[in-house]
Amino acid sequence: MATAAKRLDVEVGELVEIAGRRYEVVPDREGGVTIEPSITPATELHTQRGTKAASAEDFERLSADVPYDNEG
Amino acid sequence: MPDTSAGGPPPVSIEFGSLEWEEEVERYGPRSPARAQAQRARRTIEAGTTKLDWKRCKADGPDRTKLPGCRKLYVPLSKQGAAEAPYGFVFQLIEKPDDGLAWNLIAFGERHPANERTRNVYERAHKRLHGRYP
Secondary structure, three states: OOOOOOOOOOOOOOEEEEOOEEEEEEEOOOOOEEEEEOOOOHHHHHHHHOOEEOOHHHHHHHHOOOOEOOOO | OEEOOOOOOOOEEEEOOHHHHHHHOOOOOOOOHHHHHHHHHHHHHHHOOOOOOOEEOOOOOHHHOOOOOEEEEEEOOOOOOOOOOOEEEEEEEEEOOOOOEEEEEEEEEEOOOOOOOOOOHHHHHHHHHHOOOO
16 A cells, blocks of 8 residues: 655754654754654753753862763 | 762752653653663662762763763663663753752763664753754
8 A cells, every 4th residue: 555655844943743742853964854852952941940050160069079981 | 869979069959850851761662671771770860779870971072062061870870881881861960949959861862872873862962952963
């Protein structure tokens, strides 16, 4: 049975909803685009919740003895 | 569930926001190993009975990720190498409205995805902090 594909005319940064779930159009690593579950920006979450990123001083105070690894 | 450090600064709570949990963990299928490992690690963290092996994230990391003010935990929690602990949580230190501090989950995912088209957990964390991939 042939299945007709639904065409999405979307650009990077736009959101699409499939079965009640939001997906974001993002660039892939090959010059094209793909969709993936959206990631709500921290700034938006901070605004909603009344939170903010802690100061660098607080971070250093709490993390002075925490090691780095060779990753991100 | 506080992040305890004997003799160090006061404990800081560790928070798993429902939206972040949905976007980071529940994007995996209900029976996927990644989701099961994340759930198990969260239960352990929330129980507060295990010393957590934190690592700092880099303000200027590989793959152009910039994660200042962030720390991470490998998952499963008790493992280290990428083969044994293929996943990671990334947390951002935040200040709450009551001026308290908390480690807030911002990303969960593979540390070193086998599929090169898959974004690793650090790229996901970068996107949440900066609104776009590095």
